[in-house]
Amino acid sequence: MPTTHNDLVTLLRAATPLIAIESPEEDRVIESFRHAIADALLPLHRWSITEGLRRIDLDLSDSGGDSVDSLAPDASYTLQYMRQQAARGIYLMLDFNPYLRYPMILRLLREIVQRQGGVAHTVVLVATKLEIPEELEPYVTRFSLSLPDAKAIADLLRAEAFAYSRETGKRVEVDADAARTMVRNLIGLTLNDARQIVRQLIWRDGALGQDDLPELAKAKFALLNRDGLLHFEYHTAQFADVAGLSRLKTWVNQRRGAFIGAKTAIKLDPPKGVLLLGVQGCGKSLAAKAIAGGFGVPLARLDFGSLYNKFHGETERNLRAALKNAELLAPCVLWIDEIEKGLAAGSSDDGVSRRVLGYLLTWMAERKANVFLVATANQVQELPAELLRKGRFDEIFFVDLPDEAIRTEIFRLHLHKRELDKLGFEPTTLATAAAGFSGAEIEQAIVAALYTAAGAQRGLIQQDILDEIRRTRPLSVLMAEQVEDLRSWAKERTVAAD
CATH class of the missing domain: 1.10.8.60 (Helicase, Ruva Protein; domain 3)
Incomplete structure (x- = not known):
């Protein structure tokens, strides 16, 4: 899935027949193609149901392009028009998805992307969410815009502060350290979403300071979690609120600097996560919250029950979306509570649990984002052996009954x-x-x-x-027997949290 300007130019020069772009930033998509055609040297058209088909690579009118025909808003007419053109072109089709349900439209588009008319047009489907029909899947190339980097976010911060000053006549008070943290925390959002958050923070009190950071985390989570797959824990705990767990507290404190990116005397790999096993009610959930508080980062909770869907492939898609959102929230702690309930394979789940486990293990091994995973479990016998293998977690702690x-x-x-x-x-x-x-x-x-x-x-x-x-x-x-069995199992296999 290419994301850079050069990748887009390459796709256009290669006469890619069909490109699919899911993005709410329609203007940014159009602007990216305007820049790309400067290298690809191809005419660029835009179609929407409200304006019809317009050529937009030439400044032919104040409206931003040349209207092809008064009937152009008709989808079938537009596709017929494309087939009749002798010269190659790029056609951005905005919110064209609903028309793909009609057999006539689908057939016309297939003939265009199959080059049955002989002209190697590039058709680009652009929408916030796209559902590509099976008939078009063999021809489609999915493309995503790269998200803004730290420089773009910093420029946005300055621009919004200037806009506030220009409108109110008051200077925005900016804490330099807080501003740098904001830039880091806003990475992973689109420019539009980042701008929305920054404006809220500035207009709240005319300043950007340390007290804005928790509000930024909440607002970012709300934007990322539109599917409701994660739960943001607004009130994390501190280790001072937790009795016992002395070994776990020491372990986390030793790794805090490496996790948040502080300079250390020795170069250290950031910690990846822990598995907390233990007797029910002994504080595993509170410990998960305290780990986030100890690291000083947001806490997101993943409920496996919210992922499962009766439709084939949807559960795995939900897991991918949830983990992606956690990465965009980084640095953060991701807490999976009672993980055994989501990974216990049933006789009638058609292998869903195994596929979920496989994807989770792959993500745990390959993720690059600074997401610290805390998994809690009560029934160790229900945990798959693959999850307990050495190296999956940095450490497995056992939370016992308190002395x-x-x-x-x-x-x-x-x-x-x-x-x-x-x-x-x-x-x-x-x-x-x-x-x-x-x-x-x-x-x-x-x-x-x-x-x-x-x-x-x-x-x-x-x-x-x-x-x-x-x-x-x-x-x-x-449940004396079960509790004693769990304690006996953990004695030689885990590290005591206390």
Whole structure:
């Protein structure tokens, strides 16, 4: 899929019969062809249902070109006109897709691209989204415009700041470090989308500063994720919000500089990702959020359930689109929660799970974008062996049930979160009583105790929490055999997160 000016010129000189371009930037597509024909030396025409067919490589009128005929908006007439031309030409057909459903139109276009009329025209289908009929697939070459580079984005930033100053008479206050970060974060967007975000940030307060970076991340994600395949986690956690996980915290802190591109004494490859296995409710999801907070980058969550589609090939297409959007959001953390549920092969899925796994493994091995993958799983026996092979992830961490010291810290964190830490509770006593509890079960005990106190129309006391702990049967008791099997499996195969 060529993307440069020279590639486009080569396609035109080679008399490529049919080119398909998916892009919302219609004006930019047209401008790219205007530049290309300066080297290819071919006449350039544009067709739309509203204006008909016009030649646009010559400035023949104020309207931007020469109208071929008053009947030109008719699609079949336009294709007949092309067949009658003795000289080669390039024809940009804007939003022509709906007409390809008609047998007459489809047949005429096939005859043109098959060169049955003898003239080697190049027909270019341009639309935001194209569905190419099977009859045309053998002849089509797909082309995409290159996205703007850092220089183009920086020029855009300056132009929008100048436009704001010209309109308001006020100078835009620009933080140089923040502006450089914005340029890096806007790479991956079209110029139109980048301009939309920059204008929003400038007009919000007449400045571009560090406080605009979170808003930029949200706006960029909203533009990239039009299909709703990813979920943007607006509130990531910090490691200070997470009890335990000391080894995982150290591991992430050691790699933060390499991931964000900071200068290091030794050249280091950026980290690729981790797999978090563990007992349910022990903080794997919170750890994923804290990793994004530790790196200081956005967090996007991929739900495999949203990818699956009953139509053949659509699930794989959705996965490709989701991973592409994650790359465009880079640098970021991509969190795949309960990954085993999306990769467990069923007897009736026609191999979809295997194809999804294959594409995911290929992406993990070959991706160039700075996307750190965090996968979490509860049922290790359902994970395919290919995913666990050494080298797929930088490390596999096991998040175990918290010991007494970590349970004490969990009680402190949750009591502080609810502004209850100054009411005389004894976290150590509570932690001792909650032996075998996960972090989620500890939190739920506090929540349930609060409801008990509210029902009695009084304040919370420690005995309320102790009573809830006594009434609760934690997962380590309800599913003791499964939990112990998981812990035994992980002991020699993974790195303890604590």
